[in-house]
Amino acid sequence: NAGVTQTxxxxxxxxxxxxxxxxxxxxxxxxxxxYRQDPGMGLRLIYYSAxxxxxxxxxxPNGYNVSRLNKREFSLRLESAAPSQxxxxxxxxxKVEGSGNTIYFGEGSWLTVV
Amino acid sequence: xxxxxxxxxxxxxxxxxxxxxxxxxxxxAIYNLQWFRQDPGKGLTSLLLIQSxxxxxxxxxxNASLDKSSGRSTLYIAxxxxxxxxxxxxxxxxxDTGNQFYFGxxxxxxxxx
Numbered sequence: 001n002a003g004v005t006q007t008x009x010x011x012x013x014x015x016x017x018x019x020x021x022x023x024x025x026x027x028x029x030x031x032x033x034x035y036r037q038d039p040g041m042g043l044r045l046i047y048y049s050a051x052x053x054x055x056x057x058x059x060x061p062n063g064y065n066v067s068r069l070n071k072r073e074f075s076l077r078l079e080s081a082a083p084s085q086x087x088x089x090x091x092x093x094x095k096v097e098g099s100g101n102t103i104y105f106g107e108g109s110w111l112t113v114v
Numbered sequence: 115x116x117x118x119x120x121x122x123x124x125x126x127x128x129x130x131x132x133x134x135x136x137x138x139x140x141x142x143a144i145y146n147l148q149w150f151r152q153d154p155g156k157g158l159t160s161l162l163l164i165q166s167x168x169x170x171x172x173x174x175x176x177n178a179s180l181d182k183s184s185g186r187s188t189l190y191i192a193x194x195x196x197x198x199x200x201x202x203x204x205x206x207x208x209x210d211t212g213n214q215f216y217f218g219x220x221x222x223x224x225x226x227x
Contacts, residue, residue, distance in 0.1 A: 030213075033215075042219035094213065096212065108157050
Protein backbone atom coordinates (compact mmCIF):
# COMPACT_ATOMS: atom_id res chain seq x y z
CA ASN A 1 0.00 0.00 0.00
CA ALA A 2 1.87 3.06 -1.29
CA GLY A 3 -0.34 5.74 0.33
CA VAL A 4 0.62 9.18 -1.01
CA THR A 5 3.41 9.30 -3.56
CA GLN A 6 4.96 12.54 -4.75
CA THR A 7 7.70 13.23 -7.27
CA UNK A 8 10.34 14.47 -7.64
CA UNK A 9 12.02 14.18 -4.25
CA UNK A 10 14.60 16.87 -5.02
CA UNK A 11 14.75 19.59 -7.66
CA UNK A 12 16.90 22.62 -8.33
CA UNK A 13 15.45 25.28 -10.59
CA UNK A 14 16.74 28.51 -11.97
CA UNK A 15 14.67 31.65 -11.43
CA UNK A 16 11.99 31.86 -14.10
CA UNK A 17 11.92 28.15 -14.92
CA UNK A 18 8.73 26.16 -14.62
CA UNK A 19 8.07 22.74 -13.17
CA UNK A 20 5.29 20.47 -11.99
CA UNK A 21 5.19 18.46 -8.78
CA UNK A 22 3.21 15.27 -9.15
CA UNK A 23 1.15 13.59 -6.44
CA UNK A 24 -0.91 10.43 -6.44
CA UNK A 25 -2.84 8.59 -3.72
CA UNK A 26 -4.18 5.06 -3.78
CA UNK A 27 -6.60 5.29 -0.84
CA UNK A 28 -9.64 6.50 -2.79
CA UNK A 29 -9.68 9.75 -0.83
CA UNK A 30 -11.83 12.66 -1.95
CA UNK A 31 -9.68 15.53 -0.74
CA UNK A 32 -6.10 16.31 -1.67
CA UNK A 33 -3.80 19.11 -0.57
CA UNK A 34 -0.54 20.85 -1.34
CA TYR A 35 1.35 22.40 1.57
CA ARG A 36 4.68 24.12 1.83
CA GLN A 37 6.83 23.92 4.94
CA ASP A 38 9.34 26.62 5.81
CA PRO A 39 11.45 26.97 8.97
CA GLY A 40 9.50 28.71 11.71
CA MET A 41 6.38 28.99 9.53
CA GLY A 42 4.92 25.54 9.90
CA LEU A 43 2.79 23.97 7.20
CA ARG A 44 0.94 26.43 5.01
CA LEU A 45 -1.79 25.40 2.62
CA ILE A 46 -1.18 26.36 -1.01
CA TYR A 47 -4.19 24.76 -2.73
CA TYR A 48 -6.59 22.00 -2.00
CA SER A 49 -9.11 19.94 -3.89
CA ALA A 50 -12.19 18.87 -1.96
CA UNK A 51 -13.22 16.44 -4.67
CA UNK A 52 -12.44 15.49 -8.24
CA UNK A 53 -13.06 18.47 -10.51
CA UNK A 54 -12.76 21.17 -7.81
CA UNK A 55 -9.83 23.19 -6.57
CA UNK A 56 -9.61 26.05 -4.08
CA UNK A 57 -6.96 28.48 -2.94
CA UNK A 58 -5.38 28.08 0.42
CA UNK A 59 -3.33 30.49 2.47
CA UNK A 60 -0.43 31.05 0.03
CA PRO A 61 -1.59 30.38 -3.58
CA ASN A 62 0.31 33.12 -5.41
CA GLY A 63 2.78 31.79 -7.96
CA TYR A 64 1.20 28.34 -8.11
CA ASN A 65 -1.41 26.51 -10.13
CA VAL A 66 -2.94 23.09 -9.55
CA SER A 67 -4.74 20.42 -11.51
CA ARG A 68 -6.89 17.65 -10.10
CA LEU A 69 -6.38 15.27 -12.99
CA ASN A 70 -8.62 12.54 -11.58
CA LYS A 71 -9.50 11.22 -8.14
CA ARG A 72 -6.00 9.82 -7.63
CA GLU A 73 -3.79 12.64 -8.91
CA PHE A 74 -3.25 16.26 -7.89
CA SER A 75 -0.37 18.24 -9.42
CA LEU A 76 1.21 21.54 -8.41
CA ARG A 77 2.78 23.77 -11.05
CA LEU A 78 5.21 26.63 -10.64
CA GLU A 79 4.95 28.67 -13.83
CA SER A 80 7.90 31.00 -13.20
CA ALA A 81 9.90 29.93 -10.18
CA ALA A 82 11.18 32.53 -7.73
CA PRO A 83 13.73 32.15 -4.91
CA SER A 84 10.89 32.73 -2.42
CA GLN A 85 9.44 29.41 -3.57
CA UNK A 86 12.43 27.52 -2.20
CA UNK A 87 10.75 25.22 0.27
CA UNK A 88 9.69 21.69 1.09
CA UNK A 89 6.41 20.76 -0.53
CA UNK A 90 4.06 18.14 0.83
CA UNK A 91 1.09 16.54 -0.81
CA UNK A 92 -1.61 15.05 1.41
CA UNK A 93 -4.91 13.27 1.06
CA UNK A 94 -7.93 12.84 3.30
CA LYS A 95 -11.24 11.01 3.43
CA VAL A 96 -13.76 13.66 4.41
CA GLU A 97 -16.69 11.45 5.42
CA GLY A 98 -16.75 10.90 9.17
CA SER A 99 -14.92 12.80 11.88
CA GLY A 100 -12.30 10.26 12.88
CA ASN A 101 -10.19 10.05 9.78
CA THR A 102 -6.58 11.05 9.57
CA ILE A 103 -4.79 12.98 6.86
CA TYR A 104 -1.96 11.19 5.08
CA PHE A 105 1.19 12.85 3.80
CA GLY A 106 3.71 12.12 1.10
CA GLU A 107 7.43 12.10 1.81
CA GLY A 108 7.97 15.65 0.56
CA SER A 109 9.66 17.37 -2.36
CA TRP A 110 12.67 19.59 -1.69
CA LEU A 111 12.74 22.48 -4.14
CA THR A 112 15.55 25.00 -4.42
CA VAL A 113 15.24 28.00 -6.72
CA VAL A 114 18.52 29.75 -7.49
CA UNK B 115 -9.17 32.13 11.39
CA UNK B 116 -8.00 29.24 13.53
CA UNK B 117 -4.51 29.68 14.94
CA UNK B 118 -2.49 26.85 16.42
CA UNK B 119 0.50 27.45 18.68
CA UNK B 120 3.07 25.03 20.03
CA UNK B 121 5.41 25.89 22.87
CA UNK B 122 8.29 25.30 23.29
CA UNK B 123 9.74 25.35 19.78
CA UNK B 124 12.55 23.04 20.92
CA UNK B 125 13.09 20.75 23.86
CA UNK B 126 16.07 18.67 24.94
CA UNK B 127 15.73 16.03 27.66
CA UNK B 128 17.84 13.14 29.00
CA UNK B 129 16.79 9.62 28.15
CA UNK B 130 14.19 8.14 30.49
CA UNK B 131 12.54 11.42 31.38
CA UNK B 132 8.81 11.91 31.05
CA UNK B 133 7.85 15.00 29.08
CA UNK B 134 4.88 17.06 27.95
CA UNK B 135 4.42 18.91 24.68
CA UNK B 136 1.82 21.65 24.46
CA UNK B 137 -0.58 22.73 21.73
CA UNK B 138 -3.11 25.54 21.90
CA UNK B 139 -5.77 26.63 19.42
CA UNK B 140 -8.03 29.65 19.23
CA UNK B 141 -11.38 28.28 18.06
CA UNK B 142 -12.91 25.40 20.02
CA ALA B 143 -15.31 24.40 17.23
CA ILE B 144 -13.29 21.48 15.95
CA TYR B 145 -14.00 17.96 14.78
CA ASN B 146 -10.77 16.62 16.14
CA LEU B 147 -7.14 17.30 16.99
CA GLN B 148 -4.22 15.21 15.80
CA TRP B 149 -0.63 14.83 16.87
CA PHE B 150 1.96 14.05 14.22
CA ARG B 151 5.59 13.06 14.23
CA GLN B 152 8.01 14.29 11.57
CA ASP B 153 11.48 12.83 11.20
CA PRO B 154 14.16 14.82 9.33
CA GLY B 155 13.65 14.59 5.59
CA LYS B 156 10.32 12.82 5.94
CA GLY B 157 6.63 13.54 5.81
CA LEU B 158 4.24 13.67 8.75
CA THR B 159 3.03 10.50 10.42
CA SER B 160 -0.11 10.52 12.55
CA LEU B 161 0.43 9.47 16.15
CA LEU B 162 -2.90 10.09 17.85
CA LEU B 163 -6.27 11.52 16.88
CA ILE B 164 -8.64 12.85 19.54
CA GLN B 165 -12.25 13.41 18.61
CA SER B 166 -13.89 16.59 19.91
CA UNK B 167 -16.04 14.49 22.25
CA UNK B 168 -13.03 12.71 23.76
CA UNK B 169 -10.73 13.80 26.56
CA UNK B 170 -7.71 11.66 25.76
CA UNK B 171 -6.17 8.97 23.61
CA UNK B 172 -3.34 6.59 24.39
CA UNK B 173 -0.94 4.63 22.24
CA UNK B 174 1.90 2.84 23.98
CA UNK B 175 4.05 5.42 25.78
CA UNK B 176 2.09 8.30 24.27
CA ASN B 177 -0.95 9.94 25.81
CA ALA B 178 -2.71 12.92 24.27
CA SER B 179 -5.31 14.96 26.10
CA LEU B 180 -7.79 17.50 24.81
CA ASP B 181 -9.48 20.35 26.69
CA LYS B 182 -11.61 21.84 23.97
CA SER B 183 -13.15 24.56 26.10
CA SER B 184 -9.76 26.03 26.95
CA GLY B 185 -8.30 25.36 23.51
CA ARG B 186 -5.47 23.16 24.73
CA SER B 187 -3.98 19.77 24.08
CA THR B 188 -0.96 18.04 25.55
CA LEU B 189 1.12 15.12 24.32
CA TYR B 190 2.69 13.17 27.16
CA ILE B 191 5.64 10.93 26.33
CA ALA B 192 6.62 8.49 29.07
CA UNK B 193 10.14 7.17 29.58
CA UNK B 194 11.58 9.00 26.60
CA UNK B 195 14.06 7.25 24.30
CA UNK B 196 16.59 8.57 21.76
CA UNK B 197 14.32 7.17 19.03
CA UNK B 198 11.66 9.65 20.11
CA UNK B 199 13.83 12.48 18.78
CA UNK B 200 11.78 14.17 16.07
CA UNK B 201 9.54 17.17 15.50
CA UNK B 202 6.03 16.84 16.87
CA UNK B 203 3.19 18.81 15.31
CA UNK B 204 -0.43 19.21 16.29
CA UNK B 205 -3.27 20.01 13.90
CA UNK B 206 -6.95 20.80 14.30
CA UNK B 207 -9.78 20.19 11.87
CA UNK B 208 -12.28 23.05 12.31
CA UNK B 209 -16.01 22.46 11.94
CA ASP B 210 -16.55 25.48 9.69
CA THR B 211 -13.94 24.31 7.15
CA GLY B 212 -14.46 20.58 7.52
CA ASN B 213 -11.93 19.47 4.95
CA GLN B 214 -9.09 21.75 6.03
CA PHE B 215 -6.49 21.45 8.75
CA TYR B 216 -4.52 24.02 10.71
CA PHE B 217 -1.07 23.05 11.91
CA GLY B 218 1.16 24.30 14.66
CA UNK B 219 4.81 25.06 13.92
CA UNK B 220 5.95 22.05 15.91
CA UNK B 221 8.21 21.21 18.83
CA UNK B 222 11.62 19.79 17.98
CA UNK B 223 12.44 17.13 20.57
CA UNK B 224 15.93 15.79 21.25
CA UNK B 225 16.34 12.91 23.68
CA UNK B 226 19.94 12.67 24.88
CA UNK B 227 21.29 9.14 25.53
